[in-house]
Amino acid sequence: DAGVTQSPTHLIKTRGQQVTLRCSPKSGHDTVSWYQQALGQGPQFIFQYYEEEERQRGNFPDRFSGHQFPNYSSELNVNALLLGDSALYLCASSLPTWDGTEAFFGQGTRLTVV
Amino acid sequence: AQTVTQSQPEMSVQEAETVTLSCTYDTSESDYYLFWYKQPPSRQMILVIRQEAYKQQNATENRFSVNFQKAAKSFSLKISDSQLGDAAMYFCAYFAGANSKLTFGKGITLSVRP
Numbered sequence: 341d342a343g344v345t346q347s348p349t350h351l352i353k354t355r356g357q358q359v360t361l362r363c364s365p366k367s368g369h370d371t372v373s374w375y376q377q378a379l380g381q382g383p384q385f386i387f388q389y390y391e392e393e394e395r396q397r398g399n400f401p402d403r404f405s406g407h408q409f410p411n412y413s414s415e416l417n418v419n420a421l422l423l424g425d426s427a428l429y430l431c432a433s434s435l436p437t438w439d440g441t442e443a444f445f446g447q448g449t450r451l452t453v454v
Numbered sequence: 455a456q457t458v459t460q461s462q463p464e465m466s467v468q469e470a471e472t473v474t475l476s477c478t479y480d481t482s483e484s485d486y487y488l489f490w491y492k493q494p495p496s497r498q499m500i501l502v503i504r505q506e507a508y509k510q511q512n513a514t515e516n517r518f519s520v521n522f523q524k525a526a527k528s529f530s531l532k533i534s535d536s537q538l539g540d541a542a543m544y545f546c547a548y549f550a551g552a553n554s555k556l557t558f559g560k561g562i563t564l565s566v567r568p
Contacts (some may be wrong), residue, residue, distance in 0.1 A: 382547075388555060432556075450497075
């Protein structure tokens, strides 16, 4: 079982550019959540996808958008990058239950905006 | 809104000793779940232990145990017989089915002295 895989592991972008991050969930999982983790902080919830629909969204601007594909993989898109978007972006996959079933995390994508 | 507070930014423990990491939370929900996650330098979040709020018995997983005080909204993690591999950031997290997202604290950096 490959677990949750994210790509790329690192990338550097310039202010104003757009970026796409990718996530493949753990086998058998169909719910994908994205988190932003600033340096020295805890992860902050961006949004969650289930059945190709955004089910829940955190307090992030519309510059952050996502997509889920029929194979449950997901993309996070960020437009008009700001310096403050520099962070570790974590993807977590889980089953679509409401009982706190364990979420499995990928190793993240380290985004640096210069 | 639910909040999770970890007031200790750093802690240090001698190898083979016991250490306790503190966490408090705030919620108006009656049914929820609490977690401790470990994030080593590899960046991947690893679930350490999980507690269901409706269970009075404290969860244990080998050397890891929690002290769950529901009325006080306190959820501390005890690590017994600390090992060098326990050195990492530890995050306390809250989950309630109503919002289906994990809310994390700021984390605590644990170092283990040989």
